[in-house]
Amino acid sequence: MANTLEATGPNTAFAEGIRKQFPLLNQQVNGRPLVYFDNAATTQKPQQVIEAMNRYYREYNSNVHRGVHHLSQVATDAMEQVRNRMADFLGASRHEEIIFTSGCTGGINLAAHILGRAYLRPGDEILLTEMEHHSNIVPWQLAAEISGAIIKVIPVLEDGTLDLEAYQNLLSPRTKVVAFVHVSNALGTINPAAEIISMAKNVGALTLVDGAQALAHERVNVQDLNCDFYVTSAHKHYGPTGIGVLYGRYELLEKLPPYQGGGEMIDRVTFDRTTYNTPPFKFEAGTPNIAGIIGMGASIEWLQEQDIEQVKAYEHELLAYATRALSEIDGFVPVGTSPNKAAVISFNLKGVHHYDVGVLLDKMGLALRTGHHCTQPLMDCYAIEGTVRASFAPYNTFEEIDRLVEALRKAQQMLS
Numbered sequence: 001m002a003n004t005l006e007a008t009g010p011n012t013a014f015a016e017g018i019r020k021q022f023p024l025l026n027q028q029v030n031g032r033p034l035v036y037f038d039n040a041a042t043t044q045k046p047q048q049v050i051e052a053m054n055r056y057y058r059e060y061n062s063n064v065h066r067g068v069h070h071l072s073q074v075a076t077d078a079m080e081q082v083r084n085r086m087a088d089f090l091g092a093s094r095h096e097e098i099i100f101t102s103g104c105t106g107g108i109n110l111a112a113h114i115l116g117r118a119y120l121r122p123g124d125e126i127l128l129t130e131m132e133h134h135s136n137i138v139p140w141q142l143a144a145e146i147s148g149a150i151i152k153v154i155p156v157l158e159d160g161t162l163d164l165e166a167y168q169n170l171l172s173p174r175t176k177v178v179a180f181v182h183v184s185n186a187l188g189t190i191n192p193a194a195e196i197i198s199m200a201k202n203v204g205a206l207t208l209v210d211g212a213q214a215l216a217h218e219r220v221n222v223q224d225l226n227c228d229f230y231v232t233s234a235h236k237h238y239g240p241t242g243i244g245v246l247y248g249r250y251e252l253l254e255k256l257p258p259y260q261g262g263g264e265m266i267d268r269v270t271f272d273r274t275t276y277n278t279p280p281f282k283f284e285a286g287t288p289n290i291a292g293i294i295g296m297g298a299s300i301e302w303l304q305e306q307d308i309e310q311v312k313a314y315e316h317e318l319l320a321y322a323t324r325a326l327s328e329i330d331g332f333v334p335v336g337t338s339p340n341k342a343a344v345i346s347f348n349l350k351g352v353h354h355y356d357v358g359v360l361l362d363k364m365g366l367a368l369r370t371g372h373h374c375t376q377p378l379m380d381c382y383a384i385e386g387t388v389r390a391s392f393a394p395y396n397t398f399e400e401i402d403r404l405v406e407a408l409r410k411a412q413q414m415l416s
């Protein structure tokens with residue numbers, strides 16, 4: 001990648017074309033032009049996503065599925081079109097496999113809860129990896145509590161790659177669920193999802209993939225992956241917060257019980273007995289986040305308009321450039337150096353606390369995340385409390401990375 005960059009020069013026109021679609025980026029923070037490198041926490045939103053949500057509230061705000069009147073039908077159609085778009089985007093075999101949730105956390109809680117109630121039995125094993133976000137740990141602990149299942153953990157190698165040999169040894173007929181992160185938010189590691197799923201299938205286990213960090217960087221096809229569940233959060237891929245999708249294989253969704261009770265998820269309610277709606281509605285109790293769904297649809301439309309190969313190549317150039325430049329700083333300690341990485345760099349500066357670095361960077365107009373990134377067990381593996389994390393999007397530039405390097409050198413001088 002470094003060679004490509006040297007041969008062709010940074011593709012600044014590409015980033016500029018994307019940048020101008022994101023109004024928030026054009027501002028000063030603490031007297032300096034904002035550098036936004038916190039894209040793994042949440043991405044910024046293009047104008048068309050903001051506009052789509054505005055238009056919903058300005059022109060057709062109405063509750064869905066419940067009204068015969070015009071506005072309700074327009075809102076329902078718009079929402080169901082997003083379901084179709086999402087099904088198409090993720091390669092689902094039918095749109096009923098797309099359940100709207102509040103995001104990855106909501107989706108994993110839903111799946112873990114219903115599996116805990118209706119599928120897992122005492123002594124069954126749930127395999128998680130050491131690099132999971134708390135969202136893909138705690139819901140399984142709750143499911144283990146209600147079912148009597150046991151959690152086992154697949155270790156991570158020093159460079160942040162998943163230990164597939166150890167995984168193979170942990171798999172057995174007792175393994176009933178394998179839940180893992182597609183792209184690690186803390187390390188950037190891209191896990192070999194298809195291989196992990198195929199190994200799980202060999203012992204008959206169900207699989208859930210936490211796709212929070214994947215969709216902004218990669219095209220995903222759930223049928224090619226052959227997973228049973230896949231979760232997303234729209235705000236990680238240029239959409240709004242508080243909305244996402246749980247993809248679930250239809251035959252499974254049909255058999256599994258509902259999660260929450262309320263409006264929309266029912267077929268018929270009496271005080272003696274309630275029968276349930278079919279998937280996906282069985283899992284969508286209450287008025288959904290309609291504006292969020294509309295915004296998520298616009299973010300998928302935006303993603304589909306981008307040339308993903310160009311996005312990937314550009315992000316890799318940013319990653320290679322940043323890795324090289326940061327490595328020249330004395331005391332730079334990278335955390336997570338897997339050869340297969342998304343555009344995320346986690347690091348520490350020797351002798352300096354990551355939090356202090358973050359505060360000083362903010363004073364210089366740079367937004368980076370510091371801390372444990374909701375992956376405390378992973379931080380324990382590296383015997384650290386946290387890291388500084390720079391995570392890139394196609395609107396970031398090489399000049400911004402130069403500013404990061406300069407700011408880190410200043411921060412280091414001030415703090416040591």
Ligand SMILES: Cc1ncc(COP(=O)(O)O)c(C=O)c1O
Pocket residue numbers: 040041102103104105106133135136181183184185210212213233374
């Ligand atoms: C890998 C991963 N999983 C799950 C989540 C949770 O996403 P949300 O808070 O949108 O539910 C995040 C968010 O940081 C994440 O990075």
